[in-house]
Amino acid sequence: MLPFKLDKIDKKILDILQVDGRITNAQLSKDIGLSPAPTLERVKKLENAGIIKSYHAKLDTEKINLGVSTYVMVSLKGHNRSNIEKFIKAIDGVDEIIECNHVTGSSDFILKVIAKDIPSYQKLMLEKVSEIEVVDSMQSMVILSTFKDSKKMPIPENK
Structure with a gap:
């Protein structure tokens, strides 16, 4: 299987989503310079290809008593x-x-x-x-x- 080819926009999407997985599609589309529909399509393509595996909440271990x-x-x-x-x-x-x-x-x-x-x-x-x-x-x-x-x-x- 050949590696998935990522263009500049795909890479920008991945960079942004790694920092903020809760960003809205509207804001993501503004940040990458595309309209919302193609932005959502690209994100779905990255998810379906298995490049984006999941989204997580990072917890503060001290605040949940795991020291x-x-x-x-x-x-x-x-x-x-x-x-x-x-x-x-x-x-x-x-x-x-x-x-x-x-x-x-x-x-x-x-x-x-x-x-x-x-x-x-x-x-x-x-x-x-x-x-x-x-x-x-x-x-x-x-x-x-x-x-x-x-x-x-x-x-x-x-x-």
Whole structure:
């Protein structure tokens, strides 16, 4: 499958929607210099092509009482399909694990975990994550501060 060809207007739409997914079609059309109907058509085309996957509300974790964020490097007892599938199935039911990446290097996965506080985090790790039968070892890194948290993707040039 060939990559989707994005023109300048598509890229501008993507840049704007990544910053403000709630922008009205009328305002978006003004910002990109098209009338509302073709603007909506382009957005629908980007959604249907799977380039725009979803729209989200970004929450303030402190205001909803989730004060501890960590990255956890996880190694499995064996790096095979069965263990990977068991691990993924087990963590899928853990709401506090908000991101899971299969990686190369000294660990098999890196998880992003969010919890109310350190005792809640410790309980989660002891009672849920470390109890997953295929988990061999874990190493946690508590996030002290976040200086950049951009969800905006750079749109590469077509060649």
